[in-house]
Amino acid sequence: MTIPAEVRDRTQESWLFLIPCSGDCTACLPTGGDRKEPKSPDSPCSAPDHVLPIFLPQNDVSSGTTSWPCDVMAGRHLLTSPLTRCYFGALSGVWCEAEAQGEIGPTPLNLSQHGRSPRLLRSIFKTKMAIVKNLSRTLSQLLQSPGCGCQTSIVPVRCIGVSPRQVTSDASFHSVSFSETDHPRVLITGGLGQLGVGLAKLLRKRFGKNNVILSDIRKPPDDVFYNGPFIYSDILDYKNLREIVVNNRITWLFHYSALLSAVGEANVPLARAVNITGLHNILDIAAEHSLRLFVPSTIGAFGPTSPRNPTPDLCIQRPRTIYGVSKVHAELMGEYYHYRYGLDFRCLRYPGIISADSQPGGGTTDYAVQIFHDAIKNGKFQCNLKSDTRLPMMYIDDCLKATLAVMEAPAASLSMRTYNISAMSFSPEELVQEVKKHIPELQVTYNVDAVRQAIADSWPMNFDDSNARRDWGWKHDFDLSELVTTMFNILGSDSRVAQIN
Numbered sequence: 001m002t003i004p005a006e007v008r009d010r011t012q013e014s015w016l017f018l019i020p021c022s023g024d025c026t027a028c029l030p031t032g033g034d035r036k037e038p039k040s041p042d043s044p045c046s047a048p049d050h051v052l053p054i055f056l057p058q059n060d061v062s063s064g065t066t067s068w069p070c071d072v073m074a075g076r077h078l079l080t081s082p083l084t085r086c087y088f089g090a091l092s093g094v095w096c097e098a099e100a101q102g103e104i105g106p107t108p109l110n111l112s113q114h115g116r117s118p119r120l121l122r123s124i125f126k127t128k129m130a131i132v133k134n135l136s137r138t139l140s141q142l143l144q145s146p147g148c149g150c151q152t153s154i155v156p157v158r159c160i161g162v163s164p165r166q167v168t169s170d171a172s173f174h175s176v177s178f179s180e181t182d183h184p185r186v187l188i189t190g191g192l193g194q195l196g197v198g199l200a201k202l203l204r205k206r207f208g209k210n211n212v213i214l215s216d217i218r219k220p221p222d223d224v225f226y227n228g229p230f231i232y233s234d235i236l237d238y239k240n241l242r243e244i245v246v247n248n249r250i251t252w253l254f255h256y257s258a259l260l261s262a263v264g265e266a267n268v269p270l271a272r273a274v275n276i277t278g279l280h281n282i283l284d285i286a287a288e289h290s291l292r293l294f295v296p297s298t299i300g301a302f303g304p305t306s307p308r309n310p311t312p313d314l315c316i317q318r319p320r321t322i323y324g325v326s327k328v329h330a331e332l333m334g335e336y337y338h339y340r341y342g343l344d345f346r347c348l349r350y351p352g353i354i355s356a357d358s359q360p361g362g363g364t365t366d367y368a369v370q371i372f373h374d375a376i377k378n379g380k381f382q383c384n385l386k387s388d389t390r391l392p393m394m395y396i397d398d399c400l401k402a403t404l405a406v407m408e409a410p411a412a413s414l415s416m417r418t419y420n421i422s423a424m425s426f427s428p429e430e431l432v433q434e435v436k437k438h439i440p441e442l443q444v445t446y447n448v449d450a451v452r453q454a455i456a457d458s459w460p461m462n463f464d465d466s467n468a469r470r471d472w473g474w475k476h477d478f479d480l481s482e483l484v485t486t487m488f489n490i491l492g493s494d495s496r497v498a499q500i501n
């Protein structure tokens, strides 16, 4: 939605956005008469001069564009009624009227023909303090109101506030062409880790470059920064996350931020904050804004008392790492939000992921990536797991393919919300044998890391992914020998390029 320059320039504040009530809502404010309080949920509004208040953060006002606030606030009963007029009001300024052109709904609106201070709105303005005071309650009522018609569940909404922080988003992201709006608008958290950049590449091919935003708390390298929208986002900052989702009209969220198994054990308080508190923020925002949410789980969500060979989808899960505990928590919370609030939560338990052009972030399965780099660079490799430690593994292309497939799967095909996916399973010794087919002179020694070994010994050896294969047609492409050949093809050509340079 475009905000008229007149409105934009007049104030540096947050604005109230008032939309004529469609007649059947229960949370609007009376604009005239004696009533100063919002209507109650059990007394639906029928007065034609009632309006629905919605906050527009100052960021949205000054940037001149915003996502459609009805969608933001889940006031979906308005989506069905034709809107002719919008009113903007600075909390301490003058009211301004604007004619809306376009459909109500997720489609951007163009506002034009704005006039000044209609009498009707001056009277509303007198009640602005009451409006501000009651806003959170009003919006909560709106969200919980059965009168709104299309809200089947009560969405858990946190106190609505306005962050003073300026969200730095790629300007081009706001001006996507109409055809691009047909695609999901995607946010990836923790996107600068081993998996996020590859996922962004895949999703941008599918949905358009500007429809996929990478985010992280780290500084992106040049090739990432110049290849599509990137935004700073700390998942522990709830307001900032919400602003990003709202301002960019996000519809799908891939939540990749996490501390992995080995680094998690080295810093339990941080792992608990990022993996658990961060997830709570994501779940609330996803539920509040009706996002489709993907959260990866892991083989690490199982523990020593789980069946290990094979490990089915449903069995005992008593992991002994903070990483595993946080992932079981994520699985259960996501499923709870699905059944309780209708959140479209989708989750895959990934095996250890092997990739050539991105480094792993501190997991137990990292050795299976490191071996390729060391073999090419030094012809030597020191393994930190015992030679016979068998773990499920997967090439990154298969992992990302599965992730997109489960997100695109029709909801009716999903008999579960959390699935194992599997491709292969091998021990360090078996991997070494395969690597030696390419580098026969490779020298391997074993220097076992006790923490990683204990973790690996508690994890599945083989993953049963028959449910994923049956429900949404999951099928891997890479087995061990294809994986190894592909890794050498990519890393070999990279190192040849480096040598030439």
Ligand SMILES: NC(=O)C1=CN([C@@H]2O[C@H](COP(=O)(O)OP(=O)(O)OC[C@H]3O[C@@H](n4cnc5c(N)ncnc54)[C@H](O)[C@@H]3O)[C@@H](O)[C@H]2O)C=CC1
Binding pocket: 189, 190, 191, 192, 193, 194, 195, 196, 215, 216, 217, 218, 233, 234, 235, 236, 255, 256, 257, 258, 259, 260, 274, 278, 296, 297, 298, 299, 349, 350, 351, 352, 353, 354, 359, 360, 361, 362, 363, 365
């Ligand atoms: N790579 C693998 O083998 C597997 C990964 N997974 C899961 O897939 C997801 C992605 O994994 P990777 O890319 O390998 O992880 P990674 O460790 O490489 O990347 C995680 C990213 O999260 C970011 N991050 C940390 N704290 C943050 C915060 N407060 N706010 C925002 N971002 C923050 C980090 O900067 C990092 O870029 C994780 O949830 C992981 O548990 C699951 C199984 C296997």
Ligand SMILES: CC(=O)[C@H](N)C(=O)O
Binding pocket: 260, 261, 262, 297, 298, 299, 300, 323, 350, 351, 352, 353, 362, 363, 364, 365, 366
């Ligand atoms: C399997 C994972 O979740 C990750 N690679 C780790 O080893 O922690």
